[in-house]
Amino acid sequence: MDYNFKAIEEKWQKYWKEKEIYKVDIDHGKPKFYVLDMFPYPSGAGLHVGHPLGYIASDIYSRFKRLQGFNVLHPMGFDAFGLPAEQYAIQTGQHPALTTENNIKRYREQLDKIGFSFDWSREVRTCDPKYYKWTQWAFLQMFRHWYDNKTNKAEPIGNLIDEFEKNGTKNIDASCTEQLIFSAAEWKNKSEKEQQEILLNYRIAYLADTMVNWCPALGTVLANDEVKDGFSVRGGHPVVQKEMKQWSLRISAYAGRLLNGLDTIDWTESLKEMQRFWIGRSEGAEINFDIINTNKKLLIFTTRPDTIYGATFMVLAPEHEYVDEITTSEYKKDVNTYREETKKRTERERMAEVKKINGQFTGACAFNPFTKQNIQIWISDYVLAGYGTGAIMAVPAHDSRDYAFAKHFGLPITEVIAGGDISQGAFDSKDGVVINSEIINGLVAKDAIVKINDEIEKMGIGKRKINYRLRDAIFSRQRYWGEPFPIYFKDEIPYPVDEKNLPLELSEVDVYLPTEKGEPPLGRAKNWKNADGYPYELSTMPGFAGSSAYYLRYMDPHNDKELVSKKADEYWRNVDLYIGGAEHATGHLIYARFWNKFLFDLGLVCEEEPFKKLINQGMILGVSELIHSITPYFLKDQPITTTYNYIWCNGIYEIKDKNGNKIDAEVYYSADMADEVLTNLNHLEDKDKTKMIKFNIPIYCTQDHTLFDFISFKKWRGNFSPTYSVFVCKDGYWIISGYNDKITKENWYPLNPKNNNSGNFFTTPIVEKLSKSKLNVIPPDNTYNEDGSIKQEGIIEKYGADTLRMYEMFLGPLEQAKPWDTNGIEGVHKFLRKLWRLCHGKENNFSVSDGEPTKEELKILHKTIKKIREDIENFSFNTSVSAFMICVNEFTDLKCSKKKIIEPLVIILSPFAPHIAEELWNQLGNKESICNAKFPEYDENYLKENTFNYPVSFNGKTRYNLELPMGISNEEIQDTILKHELSQKWLDGKTPKKFIIVAGKIINVVV
């Protein structure tokens, strides 16, 4: 073999490791540069080809910066707490710490094979107690602080207590859950418990009632994506919305700063836009409406107080605390029915179904303080409890949703802004003059808002208000595999664990399931209480807890005295370049910014924004395979006789095999007949409840969109599947039975034994993101069967890491999503071989010559240096790979392998393909690693052109090309064009109206 990538890559990976080439320390002699990747969650499926995409990009950038003389911090670690490990633990009984450890080992092995320049001495793992000590520590700081709107920062809770003792709430302007008013005397008269409850109202980490997806059958809270159509995805159990006490972080206090901070950072506009929308600043007013026949006031928030004369009814979220109290006896039953229905739907479903108008009158009315009319109070799905105050004044003439609602229920519509046609639809625009509105008539909306706000404040019924959609982050998870809260409860009041007792380590449990009482798994732990016998919190922290400040730990990872030392923080400051997926836009990237701002308020970090520049790598999409089944509803004994005449229910119901024996089975349908099966169902009773369901199955069970390895499918289904699985094909059916090790070989039952042909069971392919949850991951390296034989050959083994690195970059623009497809990989590999051959000739002897390069050769080299440099700076790595290919093709054509050309070429290639570059660098006689070389500068003088081959167009259409010297005048060009024989045809005897000449670009003749 000429280019022996295997030997080269192993050799240099070993060398880099032994010489600690990538270890960095604080070095005030060099400018720092901090390049960070979003660290991976080590799933059991291993690293897939999507992960390295961003890592390769950041590695190229890191190596480039290093070649430019920067001291580059480029660390890596693992986001190791999370749901999948816990699910696996539930299924197998293995401790998640153990499986996580194994997964990390596998990830590390895979990462090492790709030749990244990570400084592994700085590795962090979020599940390591030495690490989560600081996650817990930060949480305690949030518990011990409150947000003062006057100083606009977090302040110690002690200050607040002092103020309560002196003046009560009089001078307090705090971010809090509920506005409280009490005097100093009242404060002092409160019991300890009452005082602690009040403080929770102010703490940045606080306990509050929030809505969760509760699954009674599983005894646990589910994530939204674990719920579909009101049922749990696993097991199909009903899920309801339930109120539960949960830890929350008062991120809403930081909404304004999170919004303004966006203007100071170099992120893509689209990402900033997403965060701006997520934060959702809106200026408006809070207004109280009296509720008729009660002494209650209904507080609403509106951005359009100018339309208050058009407010003809009110709508509350079905969960609004007033609903029970105000509903009249006549409507109790209907309201309760409606609320029960709502409870079954997640918030996302409620938002998604705006076209289905529904709601319920409560029987109560409110008083519109401006029109002096009584207006009805309704409840409806489209008002969400978490937004604003959970109540709106509906202005059907000027809000589309209110309009649809009013039309549907026959509620009055009053036009108050001229300019639309309210018989046709709502006029939502603010461009119009106010009418039918007494005191603000004739004003444009903008002025009307000012005037009506003044009036509202004068009347004492409300005030101007800036509202943010950003909600406080719910910080409790009813799970085991996460950071324990350093909190114990005394008399139901939470108290912080003393900092010197951190970390509070996760306790062992017998099984990773909720207790019978429905407590989180930690409820099973023995002695889960402090030295005084007070019980610890049973929930754990969510996934984003550990990832919110990890970039700070990398600066000083072994410090057990501080989260990060001042020295390290002041040198490394913040992340200069952060690369990761756009799917984190509104999760991690907001939480981390919040977390950092909080630490900034405490003076612990010197930069207010953690990530200066951010690039989103696009997702690598893969092909997933879906299997078809039918919703479980239909209970009947059905003999399997023919494919179409009978439909089997899916689920654990009785079905008979062809011998008439009852079997306990689930049934799947081949994709080519699934629709037909569903159609056949239509004549059956209960057909409305029948639905086709499709779900992802592991792609390793499939081949060419066919389920081909039934045994591994059955193993994957595991305990979620009944004993038998029936796979119905057009020409027969397969029956597989048993669990795990006791799965029978597949049995094929053709419908017509004489015509025993295919038995192909088709699945439906779809292109979607590579993800463990989609079961479609493709690893970059070999995967092995249990017996040690190769299951699938990886790219690294087949082509080498340098090829993988360059190919992933070659796939397309970094930021765009692209499907994974190995078709083009040969071309990239060929390029590296070509480079090798350029330096080694046909005989594979290193043969680089010492001659002086020609002008032409220097031009190619400097053109490439310039291009590569610009491309790296623009993160346009796909075009760099093309440029390298063109360059090597050109030198091959010129048979140029001069040292003065090859040496700089190898340096600029080294960020992309470090192994081959290091090898060639070494062969060129260099003793030090190429990592310590200097990135060459290009010389503009070599790039100058004397002539330009102009495209000549007539009326914008290119007709011919013409080589002209650079720098000649437009008149000369015009003359040459007019005389040119090819021009005659297009001028057709006419005189040109106009010449457009862009020097060095184009000539256009307008005829």
Add this chain to the structure above:
RNA sequence: GCCCAGGUGGCGGAAUUGGUAGACGCGCUGGACUUAAAAUCCAGUGAUCAGCAACGGUCGUGCCGGUUCAACUCCGGCCCCGGGUACCA
């Protein structure tokens, strides 16, 4: 639904500021070398019409319309696909 991104040959993509659409690579077709294969090299390759020929014509960047000497690029409207939508990470 809402927010964000994207749509260019058979495929991945290029065209960085409105200036030659299809760079580079894959695939495919034909050829050279070879006993043969692999490897390597050479030529062709958007569609279509016409032709003995060619620096031939026309069309062509999701769809419809607009601005401009000139539009993949800018503007308006629509369609499709992907991500997120607050407990997947």
